[in-house]
Amino acid sequence: MSSLKKIAATLLCIILIVIVLATIFVPAPYAQQFRELPNAGPLTAHPLGTDALGRDSLSRLLYGTRVSLLLAPAAALLSTLIAALLGSAAGFVGGWFERIVLVATDLSLALPWLFLLLTVRALLPLDVPPVVSVTVAFLMMGLLGWQASVRVICAAARGVRDSDYLLLARSSGCKPARLLLRHVAPNLRSLFYAQFWISIPLFILTEANLSILGLGVMEPMPSWGNLMRGFEDFSTVAANPWKLAPLVLLVIVVMCFQLVLPSEEVTQ
């Protein structure tokens, strides 16, 4: 492991520990409004100041980080599970099933990802409670973000299909489901991990884009995306550079994920 990878992994661990223990560090609940202190600068009670509604920015940043950083891996897990199931089954079974899965994958890969997300989002009601909006946003990403992984997993499963140990297992009378679960899937484990890690930064960025556009996590629930909605008024941000904290944290985290990603040989 290179030193850069080690630094990135350590940073990610520190950030994860901080957000898990966020309730200890936060000066106030994320939705509490200090009406006498709107748009305040850094104070002892509010180290990152407050927003236009008087809510503590540090608390919102910590809770927002928790939402984005815990739910993006959850969405990545869901999409990797779908990709693992479809990809390994397609590669293992082969024939028309593989062809159908690959055509469907190619088709969805050719579509602009955000257009697809907006269409699905538009099908659902917009005035939903914040918790529902969080669930919908990440569920949508998890359910629609499996395509890129399927191709890679399918290709690897195709390679495993004709291996000697699988032939031996087949001749011993193993049923297809057992072959898939006990012999094919464990051999593709490193690939599943790789695809899981690759999806996390992608989902973090997608959530940010959706929330900035007002279609992701709804207020008052904080997330990196809706914390960055205030950047539209850039003159305020330029005068109060600490308001850039969500963007800085997002860039650091996404860069760290990119650095700790497995090598290209595993992912391509």
Next chain:
Amino acid sequence: MPLPAMSKVTKYEKAVRLLRYVSRRLLALVCLGIGGALLSASLVRFAPGYGVQERELDPRWSAQSVEALRKNQPLQEGLPSFYFQYISALARGDLGQSDSLKRPVRELLRQRLPVTGNSVIRGLGLAWLIAGLLASLRLGPRQSFYEVSGTAFSSLLLSLPSAVVAMLAVQLRTPVFCAISVVVFPRLHRYIRSLLMRSYDQPHVLAARARGLRTGAIFLRHVLPVAAPPLLALLGVSFAIAFGAAIPIEALCDSPGLGQLAWHAALNRDLPLIVNLTLAVSLVMLAANSLADIAGRAFAGNTQ
């Protein structure tokens, strides 16, 4: 002299094979179009709130009037008739009416496609130019400074959400196509560099270098032909990336293109608009991908 005849036959066979492939792709495109249209129709028909008018919620309307309004709704017609009408309207080029803008979707598409197309093509051109130049410059001397600085810059741009790039573009008064190229560039750079490096490490390139061929000649004659088919495939994929990036960029830069229209439709739950818009964009993307794929095949066939 059997050799020229053999090569003629091979060329003919190659052409036939390519033609077959093109017709297969065309057929697939038509099937996907019909499938997409059926899916769009289903999305519109079964979405919550379909066929409900705001007028029905107005307390001034009597129960009989509301009932009469409901009877006039398309919900009353049968499902096969709905699908038939939807598909036949699509075949005539009628993409329906936008609920929120009260204008035909076709007219909106005709108005806005050139704006997005212009931004996407210019943005892609700029991104390909910079990514291609940087990737080819870094091929020869693989010094650690270039490696680290290039990777760090590319990672930084990859870590920025496209909506933040759009906000920066608004602040810096940069044209929309520049913002699109900033979003697309790091993704292209990564792949182009990887493809070129893989081609550059081939044994025949090493032999050419050992024979003293100049770097430019090696690049044009030996590296680029090997990397061309996947690069052409990447060109098709880059259209999808650029169109995706156009949504937040056009929405936040207030550029009247398809991206802004999609955002508006999603915010207003304008299903006929967003569904038909996605269908149209998807067909354009699939056509672009097929073209890139066919070009890649033809190129690979010629170079073999």
